[in-house]
Amino acid sequence: MFETKYYTVNRIDGDYAYLLLEDQPELEEKCVARALLPAEIQEGSRLKYEMMSYSMC
Numbered sequence: 001m002f003e004t005k006y007y008t009v010n011r012i013d014g015d016y017a018y019l020l021l022e023d024q025p026e027l028e029e030k031c032v033a034r035a036l037l038p039a040e041i042q043e044g045s046r047l048k049y050e051m052m053s054y055s056m057c
Contacts, residue, residue: 002051009045017041 007019010029017037018029037047037054046057 005049006057007047007049007054009041009043009047011043012041019047022046 006022007030008022008025009017010020011018012034015034016031017034018031020029021027032054034041038056040056041047047054048057
């Protein structure tokens with residue numbers, strides 16, 4: 001139900017970041033509000049999504 005997923009920040013555009021799922025990068029980018037992500041993210045950052053929150057890896 002709450003599986004852990006890993007994402008890479010593909011690009012940042014204003015208040016949104018576009019993430020790629022690491023094990024399925026061919027899928028469409030996931031758009032996430034930056035307010036939900038760690039403040040220190042940059043393009044290329046690796047994120048872990050677990051228990052409905054994002055953290056840096």
